[in-house]
Amino acid sequence: MTDEMWINMGPQHPFNHGLWNLRVKLKGETITAAEPIIGYLHRGWEKMVENRAYPQIVPLADRLCYGSSLSWNHLYCLTAERLFGVEAPDRAKYIRVAALEMQRITSHLTWLMAVGTDLGSYTIMTWSIRERELFLDLLCKLSGARMTYNYCRIGGVRNDLPENYERDVNRTLDEFDRRLRDLEALMDENEPFLMRTLGIGKMDGRTAMNLGLTGPILRASGVDMDLRKLDPYEAYADMKFEVCTHTDGDVYARYRVRMDEMRESMKIIRQALAEAPAGPVRVKVPRCPPKGNVVCRVEDPRGESLMYMVSDGTERPYRLKVRSPNFVNLSASPPMLVGFKISDVPAIMGVMDMCIGETDR
Amino acid sequence: MRIEERTYTKADHLRPTGYVLKSLIVTFKGLVRATKNRPCTVLYPWERLVYPDNYRGRPGIVLERCIGCARCARDCPNRCIEMVEVELPAGGKAKRPQVNVGRCMMCGNCAETCPVNAMIVTPEFELCSYSRADLIFDPVKLQYPHKPGYEVNYEFALLSEMKKGGEVRTYAKNDPNVHDNVVLDAPKCISCSRCAKTCPAGAIEMAETGELNPKTKKPIKRPKFDTTKCVVCEQCIEVCPKSALSIKEVL
Structure with missing residues (x-):
């Protein structure tokens, strides 16, 4: 006979990566209600960029998420390009696709690291961080920084590929293919990991869609929604790849979808670098866009991210709204958590790939 | 992609081969590989990884090249660059950038925007300090030994030529043939010659138009x-008391 009680997991708690608070209502050990509380990292990003000229916002867009900065950087540049009415040159589009997919792999490896520590396997963390270093080195060579790349520009990319880049990337991918198999062995042959993930945090496709979930979490519930296929941007229309889905809708399925996505990303990188046409990588854009507004959405590693930009014809945006995939995914966490034990919280929230930088903005 | 379905029963979980041995084998494989491929780590303060030349640490400056156009100060997203007066070795005073590295986010935009490649990106990233005053790098402290890879160069194409199709020409950063132009709205001009005094590149000359002032x-x-000397720093536009100057973009 126990009373129900609220427990604050956070703002400082080993399981939450970033600064946020998860309040859970417990009956014994079973969760009966949950409530995520965010806002500890609110920096006023949307207001801040209203005081910056369009090219100055590019490095700031990096800071939305430190784990996948290039995808935010790219989303901002793509939105601004549509607002300016210009289009990036073909070569820039292919380079962007290759860089974005490398970013997707690093983001998924960061997520794997977080899941490893959450579920008590230190080896998974060290191994995936080591593998991530391969891609950070490649991106560093490309853009000059390890995490905040500042690589995309409005109207193309900052610089062309460095010398012998395609060779280096292909070698790294061959090596990573082998190491990814090791990582999978570490997880899939690990009975405690399977016991903590199989059948936990179940959510069917219909509920997931109604809650507005996107990205790998939605795909793990059997909905094959991927904006790279449904609404192709950049050069994704020319790429041959499959959308990874899984039918179970539990934590293990979400883990599998992300691991398979890394494989698909590797395919896309090879194609993009092999098929990239010659030509310029950057066009000069005017300083002030025409009046108007534009919406642009892309497939972030975490889901569908969207930017809405309003221009009043000056050199600064009038309004820039960001739709972060994690913000929506986090709001859908209570239905996933209810009914499971408190010890399942790290597994359920861990595979969500929390990033507070983009959630709070 | 459909992943092969795997089923696990409770008995499978708890069998010692599954629970203990399989995990141990995976770990043992990793142990053997890590031992064979020693060393896996770097003894950091004594050994260092090699970074590519375009690695973006703190900004640096080559003072001999700088002309004080303040484009870096204008384009900095964090507004951490301020123009301060320094004494030149040749005599006289001029404005040169001072960077508050404590606020700098190492985006490299200042080096990218610099028309004479005086601002460079340096591979220096160990910038810890006990006081905030130490983080304000004045132009002399900001200097860094120069290497060609530290400059940020890019090539761009023009939108009008892209639309035409065919072979597209690319231009280097700040190519004088295609960069933006400053245009004068002649009726507004009061001939105060402030623009000519401000111009850091010496691109403005006060020339007689041939007309005579009807009063004097x-x-x-x-x-x-x-235009070949102009670096599009827009200081003349800012200083003009009658707003007679404006930028005409070349696209």
Whole structure:
């Protein structure tokens, strides 16, 4: 006979990566209600960029998420390009696709690291961080920084590929293919990991869609929604790849979808670098866009991210709204958590790939 | 992609081979590989990884090249660059950038925007300090030994040529043939010659137009722009008291 009680997991708690608070209502050990509380990292990003000229916002867009900065950087540049009415040159589009997919792999490896520590396997963390270093080195060579790349520009990319880049990337991918198999062995042959993930945090496709979930979490519930296929941007229309889905809708399925996505990303990188046409990588854009507004959405590693930009014809945006995939995914966490034990919280929230930088903005 | 379905029963979980041995084998494989491929780590303060030349640490400056156009100060997203007066080795004073590295986010935009490649990106990233005053790098402290890879160069194409199709020409950063131009709205000009005094590149010359001032009967002088010298720093536009100057973009 126990009373129900609220427990604050956070703002400082080993399981939450970033600064946020998860309040859970417990009956014994079973969760009966949950409530995520965010806002500890609110920096006023949307207001801040209203005081910056369009090219100055590019490095700031990096800071939305430190784990996948290039995808935010790219989303901002793509939105601004549509607002300016210009289009990036073909070569820039292919380079962007290759860089974005490398970013997707690093983001998924960061997520794997977080899941490893959450579920008590230190080896998974060290191994995936080591593998991530391969891609950070490649991106560093490309853009000059390890995490905040500042690589995309409005109207193309900052610089062309460095010398012998395609060779280096292909070698790294061959090596990573082998190491990814090791990582999978570490997880899939690990009975405690399977016991903590199989059948936990179940959510069917219909509920997931109604809650507005996107990205790998939605795909793990059997909905094959991927904006790279449904609404192709950049050069994704020319790429041959499959959308990874899984039918179970539990934590293990979400883990599998992300691991398979890394494989698909590797395919896309090879194609993009092999098929990239010659030509310029950057066009000069005017300083002030025409009046108007534009919406642009892309497939972030975490889901569908969207930017809405309003221009009043000056050199600064009038309004820039960001739709972060994690913000929506986090709001859908209570239905996933209810009914499971408190010890399942790290597994359920861990595979969500929390990033507070983009959630709070 | 459909992943092969795997089923696990409770008995499978708890069998010692599954629970203990399989995990141990995976770990043992990793142990053997890590031992064979020693060393896996770097003894950091004594050993260092090699970074590519374009690695973006703190910004640096080559003072001999700088002309004090303040484009870096204008384009910095964090507004951490301020123009301060320094004494030149040749005598006289001029404005040169001072960077508050504590606020800098190492985006490299200042080096990218610099028309004479005086601002460079340096591979220096160990910038810890006990006081915030130490993080304000004045132009002398900001200097860094120069290497060609530290400059940020890019090539761009023009939108009008892209639309035409065919072979597209690319231009280097700040190519004088295609960069933006400053244009004068002549009726507004009061011939104060402030633009010519401000211009860091010496691209503005006060030239006689041939007309005479009807009151004083003296020749009227108007600024004349030398586009090959101009670096589009827009200081003349800011300083103009009558807003007679504006930018005409080349697209």
